Amino acid sequence: MARELWKGNNAIAEAAVRAGLQAYFGYPITPQTELLEYLSWRMPELGRAFVQAESELGAVNMVYGAACTGARVMSSSSSPGVSLMMEGLSYLAGTELPAVLVDVMRGGPGLGNIAPAQGDYNQIVHGGGHGDYNMLVLAPSSVQEAVDLTYISFDLAEKYRVVTVVLLDGSIGQMMEPAEMPEMRPVRRLPEEAPEWAVTGAMGRQRRVLSSIYLQPPEEEEANLRILKRWQQVIANEVRCKTYYMEDARFAVVGFGSAGRVALSAVRAARAEGIPVGLVRPITLNPFPEKILQQYAGQVESMLVVEMSAGQMLEDVRRVVQGRVPVELCARLGGIMPLPDEVLDAIRSLARGEATLEGHPRDRWLQRMSLLY
Amino acid sequence: MVMSDIQEEVVYQRPVSLENTVTHYCPGCTHGTAHRLVAEVLDEMGIREKTIGVASVGCSVFAYNYINTDFVQAPHGRAPAMATGVKRVMPDRFVFTYQGDGDMASIGMGEIVAAAARGENITVIFINNTNYGMTGGQMAPTTLPGQKTTSSPTGRDVEVQGYPVRAVELLSTLDGASYAVRRSLHDPKNIRMAKKAIRTAFEVQARGLGFSVVELLSICPTNWGMTPDQALNWLEQHMIPYYPIGDFKVHEAIANLRF
Numbered sequence A: 001m002a003r004e005l006w007k008g009n010n011a012i013a014e015a016a017v018r019a020g021l022q023a024y025f026g027y028p029i030t031p032q033t034e035l036l037e038y039l040s041w042r043m044p045e046l047g048r049a050f051v052q053a054e055s056e057l058g059a060v061n062m063v064y065g066a067a068c069t070g071a072r073v074m075s076s077s078s079s080p081g082v083s084l085m086m087e088g089l090s091y092l093a094g095t096e097l098p099a100v101l102v103d104v105m106r107g108g109p110g111l112g113n114i115a116p117a118q119g120d121y122n123q124i125v126h127g128g129g130h131g132d133y134n135m136l137v138l139a140p141s142s143v144q145e146a147v148d149l150t151y152i153s154f155d156l157a158e159k160y161r162v163v164t165v166v167l168l169d170g171s172i173g174q175m176m177e178p179a180e181m182p183e184m185r186p187v188r189r190l191p192e193e194a195p196e197w198a199v200t201g202a203m204g205r206q207r208r209v210l211s212s213i214y215l216q217p218p219e220e221e222e223a224n225l226r227i228l229k230r231w232q233q234v235i236a237n238e239v240r241c242k243t244y245y246m247e248d249a250r251f252a253v254v255g256f257g258s259a260g261r262v263a264l265s266a267v268r269a270a271r272a273e274g275i276p277v278g279l280v281r282p283i284t285l286n287p288f289p290e291k292i293l294q295q296y297a298g299q300v301e302s303m304l305v306v307e308m309s310a311g312q313m314l315e316d317v318r319r320v321v322q323g324r325v326p327v328e329l330c331a332r333l334g335g336i337m338p339l340p341d342e343v344l345d346a347i348r349s350l351a352r353g354e355a356t357l358e359g360h361p362r363d364r365w366l367q368r369m370s371l372l373y
Numbered sequence B: 001m002v003m004s005d006i007q008e009e010v011v012y013q014r015p016v017s018l019e020n021t022v023t024h025y026c027p028g029c030t031h032g033t034a035h036r037l038v039a040e041v042l043d044e045m046g047i048r049e050k051t052i053g054v055a056s057v058g059c060s061v062f063a064y065n066y067i068n069t070d071f072v073q074a075p076h077g078r079a080p081a082m083a084t085g086v087k088r089v090m091p092d093r094f095v096f097t098y099q100g101d102g103d104m105a106s107i108g109m110g111e112i113v114a115a116a117a118r119g120e121n122i123t124v125i126f127i128n129n130t131n132y133g134m135t136g137g138q139m140a141p142t143t144l145p146g147q148k149t150t151s152s153p154t155g156r157d158v159e160v161q162g163y164p165v166r167a168v169e170l171l172s173t174l175d176g177a178s179y180a181v182r183r184s185l186h187d188p189k190n191i192r193m194a195k196k197a198i199r200t201a202f203e204v205q206a207r208g209l210g211f212s213v214v215e216l217l218s219i220c221p222t223n224w225g226m227t228p229d230q231a232l233n234w235l236e237q238h239m240i241p242y243y244p245i246g247d248f249k250v251h252e253a254i255a256n257l258r259f
Ligand SMILES: Cc1ncc(C[n+]2csc(CCOP(=O)(O)OP(=O)(O)O)c2C)c(N)n1
Pocket: B057, B058, B059, B060, B076, B099, B100, B101, B102, B103, B104, B127, B129, B131, B132, B133, B134, B135, B140
């Protein structure tokens, strides 16, 4: 298959189709809408289900229903819409069902704006819905990577019976880049090829019930432990992370998605200046690449977290590094992407040995930001 | 006369589609009656193995303990959206939701109206008992003017708390709805009529005609503070005048079906 020019949102939609997507339910919201529009003709063309739902609440519960049958199913949205989906995501987790959600983040809180942001990191990575559960979070930083991760997101969701979130920001959803599409996979036949837990009508078999209610606390505890054990497997097997120039690095930048991409430009520029710096770009945000970061904490003098949120990932990096090296923050908010020069400045500061374990990095970053506003 | 000469005919038995189990409903509660009617219809149509139920949140959250089909259990109010998801990937299955008035006409009003407007080919069994049974008898959208509940202790004041919702009439105005009727469970005659309506609703689905809903006027003796007998009388005297039994939408293709 040749490389073609694809818009991020359309590319993700086509990748999902090729992964065997059987049903899509969604609601328009910028900067994700092209995904819904693409599937509104692509799915019917292939005889597959597409519904523009009445709301994200409707969409996520349609996903919930379709997931119960063992179908490959997906929704997509952006920040405010994803907030509405939290109820359904928790129910999907409580019922131990696989599903895929694409979240094309925009500026917030509230209605915010439609510019790229990463402010929903905590919402997606650390929960959002009620109860004890995890979602497997994949964070692409290019259109090709978005395609590749979407393609495997269904397999991961099904293997571990979790919701997989493909988490990107508006810039990756909207940008056009060359990408190569994977092969078209056959669609699962239902009920013949449905998994053994699926609800498909009790034709010649014991009936099945899918529910997230366990009135007896010991049963609920058992269910929670079952869910957690599966998650432990995800942690053991599925951490993904990409590193750049880390072999001899004495400083590490950590960033994901678009922020990671900007950071890479800055790292290259710093290398050109002779600064031994590398980049750690987490691809799975949950599970977080803890071991890799711990390992680099023993190698580098200091770290810099670059993100488009107010130090949300920073806290995860600090938790992992446990004070072994200073971790500083370079962030922009509200739909503004950090410029490579800003990141380069922050790297130079690390190289000058200005990173410190004193106080909180967010305070120092706020101090710098106060020069802007 | 020897025993073998006696011709015995079974006139009454538990439908195969109804589980043989102990009820968790209060004495006299009509949820059990409604479950049985659904089960009888599934038996008569021979569709038990082709049916997927969608339970809602309310006293009937455990509907799947009684109705002997594959089942899923929806978040509060979202059963029509969940049913949509099931039906769209398994269009040859019968999909029904079973929802209370709080579930369908309050928190789930958006989902039910949207499903009906889309003409979603599902059947909705709607239990109107004028209150939130499961949470202890609070005011529902269907609570009658002046009716006392635990959250309208001096009686529903329509000036402050608004007016009751006649949900099937509302749904009947949507072109996607092919069958929208109200029946009652307060006496045997009405129960028989209710069963025919449920049968018709599933026949609508069998023919791919779109959305069907049967409202069943029901009692909640526990939260009404009445004996089951008193509650049935109260339903007849107070609910039926506000919620008339009748057909609000009947698709012509099934208008002449008789059971
Ligand atoms: C999102 C959410 N809000 C509130 C509740 C609490 N709740 C459980 S059942 C119920 C009311 C159900 O009443 P109804 O639908 O009339 O059914 P009934 O119990 O009367 O049969 C409520 C409010 C919940 N489970 N979920």
